[in-house]
Amino acid sequence: LQLLLDVSGSISREEYNLMLKGYQNAFTNLAPRFGSGGFGDVAINTVVWSGKDRQQTVIPWFLIQKTADAIDFANKIASASRGFNDGTAPGSAINFAVPLFANNEFEGKRWVINVSGDNKENEGDSTSKARDRALAAGVAAINGLPILNDDRDLLSWYQNNLVGGQNSFAIAANDFTDFGTAIEAKLAREMQPSEPVPEPTTVFGTLAFCAVIS
DSSP states (O other): OEEEEEOOTTSOHHHHHHHHHHHHHHHHHHGGGSBTTTTBOEEEEEEEEOSTTOEEEEEEEEEEOSHHHHHHHHHHHTTOOOOOOSOOOHHHHHHHHHHHHTSSSOOOSEEEEEEEESSOOOSSSOHHHHHHHHHHTTOOEEEEEEBTTSOTTHHHHHHHHTOEETTOOBOOBSSGGGHHHHHHHHHHHHSOSOOOOOOSOSSOOOOSSSSEEO
16 A cells, blocks of 8 residues: 655645644554454555655555554654645656555555545646556556545546546545544555455565555
């Protein structure tokens, strides 16, 4: 599973902190469900993104196999550095993320990308073309979490341009204060029970429904 967090200029410092707090609470609340709790083992990579050349991994691939691992990850994401503060290029962020699935030490079952943001593309690579290339490259699903405080039509844009693949979906947050509830529901839906991720061996990875590479 790859978590792609929008840090474009439309997101204030307070709103960014609300996103991080939402992720922290979500992983803390869901922690008992990892490993034998139902989700299985999940490998997660975390990327912040904004403009066309603004993408950075802030938490490298992190394997969650038990409750304690999830709590550890929750605390790490709570302090993730922002890095950027400019345009909005979700297509470029997807293009950045896809090769990272094939350059890690895990053999996963399903590759999934989780994109959250508060605006439509305004620069960079075409989001719909990036989505299509990602699916052709082996990504199983791209799911979206649009934050609607600035654009009430953003859910529709995500559904038409960003979401794609098997069992893909979008869940909207009305604003940043609602983000935590939405991201917890989204993660719970993405990481359904299945088989655990094998021990690190090869350069394959996958998300959701089982072994998750984030």
